[in-house]
Ligand SMILES: Nc1ncnc2c1ncn2[C@@H]1O[C@H](COP(=O)(O)OP(=O)(O)OP(=O)(O)O)[C@@H](O)[C@H]1O
């Protein structure tokens with residue numbers, strides 16, 4: 020137990036330092052852009068307290084963090100198996116399309132069946148899509164990075180043609196009809212009277228009703244717990260990590276590297292696909308091509324989240340919240356260009372990578388391993 | 390310039406001491422690697438550093454080479470105290486180290502590897518002609534035959550090691566540290582290496598040599614220092630001590646250098662290989678029966694590695710058949726082999742034997758992790774795993790006796806002991822042991838040999854592959870000699886002698 024605490028402490032040093040360094044860099048850039056950095060900071064703090072106050076900010080941070088938890092976990096599982104899944108975009112898109120389709124077709128089902136069916140199809144859709152890359156890697160030796168990139172384009176084309184074609188709702192926009200009320204996930208806050216009458220809500224007083232924060236965040240938390248159990252408590256997780264660290268030794272020990280490769284990609288894809296529960300079931304209530312593409316692009320930030328979270332579920336939760344907070348800050352900047360947030364995110368990533376490397380070397384000289 | 394004169398005077402007083410390490414302490418999180426270790430090496434001598442696995446030899450040398458900073462103690466090189474510890478300062482001070490695991494870039498040529506980081510230039514370009522010229526010159530000067538233009542990946546280990554030594558010499562090393570240089574070499578390569586070391590010594594260079602082979606200590610070194618549990622326990626002039634005495638200094642007790650074993654009582658055939666052919670081997674036909682140890686001797690690179698891969702499911706055999714306990718496994722992967730009763734101590738422990746980032750406990754069940762006792766409904770039974778691991782660590786004397794440390798932090802010999810512990814604990818029908826005592830200390834060799842013999846006596850069939858003839862002669866009940874991928878001859882243990890095996894190994898007929 021003491022060792023665990025020690026490890027967590029050691030591992031959180033580089034991300035913390037990176038964050039500090041990125042903040043300083045951000046302030047320097049703000050200053051270079053002709054703003055007073057301290058004035059901007061004061062403005063952000065003031066803006067954060069306006070209207071609904073900090074409750075509002077908290078809800079938004081969690082809202083932005085939700086998909087990042089899913090995609091961060093997705094990248095982490097693949098990474099633990101020695102695979103780089105950068106196909107989160109395609110997996111989220113395909114899963115969202117299927118989720119939207121099933122939610123629409125099952126409109127007459129009771130919620131107790133419709134909700135699990137939609138969640139399952141989201142996970143399966145993402146899993147199947149990613150498993151293509153896993154299978155090609157295992158059987159044909161194709162590199163998963165190339166394949167997942169290509170699959171992203173295929174996913175865009177497929178969703179585009181279906182949302183524009185046979186599954187299209189009436190009207191001009193490429194989108195599917197709305198999912199049934201039975202398939203909608205409730206919002207965490209109460210919805211303000213007179214708006215979005217169709218949206219179910221839990222009505223937790225802490226969260227203001229106009230934020231789309233919804234129950235999918237619980238699915239994200241469950242997924243994080245599940246990934247932790249899978250990686251560190253199960254035989255499959257043991258095999259997955261063995262393959263990730265040393266595939267030669269794993270193979271020699273009788274572990275089927277091919278099977279692990281395919282299943283790790285599938286699990287990774289399922290986690291990315293679960294983001295559809297937030298997008299389709301919790302926010303949009305249908306699949307819409309343009310919004311979907313924008314939403315799915317967030318999967319690339321999942322790579323950064325996983326990296327910053329050291330491919331560990333706990334780290335990923337923290338990193339997702341951090342990136343959510345950065346995103347929120349972007350809306351509070353006032354007249355400072357919002358690009359600063361992207362610069363901050365990029366800086367954090369760069370500092371984490373280089374910081375990990377430097378810090379690791381420093382520890383190695385001392386002979387400490389984490 | 391009085392200050393220069395003064396420094397020269399101070400220098401010359403210590404002229405005969407190349408290295409002086411005093412009171413060195415080095416602690417790792419859970420382990421003390423060095424405590425009050427000391428080492429004094431005179432200029433121009435070949436100094437052997439010996440001690441049990443985990444005694445702290447590599448750590449002490451890594452401190453000298455600047456890879457670790459000591460927690461306490463002083464290090465003087467050529468009379469000058471080292472204040473900062475980094476490879477750069479050590480190299481500047483004239484220290485060079487050849488690590489046990491080579492650090493070459495396989496896709497570059499010999500010349501490119503040697504000059505890496507200090508490349509000769511022609512304007513902004515790399516001057517490869519000049520590099521090749523320099524390397525060729527050094528190669529003749531030191532008698533280290535290499536072809537400067539050859540790609541490193543295509544070279545045998547012995548030659549790769551020469552490249553490593555050249556690399557170190559090219560950086561102007563006056564003191565060469567060699568960490569277990571002979572562990573992976575063939576007998577011929579070992580002789581060449583020692584000829585090179587003698588030449589370097591004649592040139593006035595100093596060599597620190599880590600080895601577990603006491604014969605080599607006797608043959609090559611002038612003086613020796615013994616480490617035990619991190620501390621220096623003695624130093625001696627090599628000519629004045631016997632091998633037995635050195636072993637006793639290392640282990641702290643008398644070591645039996647010879648295994649006593651009863652004559653084998655072979656039972657039914659367990660492993661049967663018929664006309665097996667695959668890339669690099671064959672056709673070979675032989676059988677290993679229950680209760681016997683069959684030794685495979687041969688110069689490395691004569692098909693042993695390929696044969697072992699065929700016999701563990703890592704390489705598909707194209708022609709012929711292999712069967713374990715009557716089950717044909719010619720087309721099966723590793724898991725089927727294990728199910729049929731195989732246990733294997735692999736040739737390359739870093740690559741195939743261990744997952745370095747896993748804990749010792751996780752490694753001690755690797756490959757056995759799906760056995761019912763370690764799994765409960767898909768979950769790892771951590772308590773059962775830890776209990777098993779703790780038992781094995783204790784029984785096989787893996788040091789430190791800690792199951793929660795990463796396997797890669799274990800010393801080389803202790804990694805090997807951990808693998809042997811795991812494989813023997815499978816209670817196999819067939820035990821394949823490839824170079825089982827590579828890099829392990831003399832006390833552990835005794836222990837491992839006993840363990841192999843007791844596996845035989847339990848009724849396991851044992852296939853022993855080793856490039857150490859003494860090991861084959863000590864253990865095998867029957868000896869097969871491999872040459873050019875085929876079995877060149879078979880000898881009963883009674884008729885096997887080093888000479889006869891040597892003849893067959895060289896490809897000649899008896
Ligand atoms: N980086 C590290 N982290 C933690 N412990 C370490 C590390 N490196 C070495 N050790 C420990 O320090 C001790 C000494 O190790 P060292 O490698 O110096 O032994 P050695 O004498 O070279 O043994 P061998 O003959 O087996 O190579 C061992 O118990 C080892 O487990």
Ligand SMILES: [Mg+2]
Pocket residue numbers: 446447448568800801
């Ligand atoms: Mg060592």
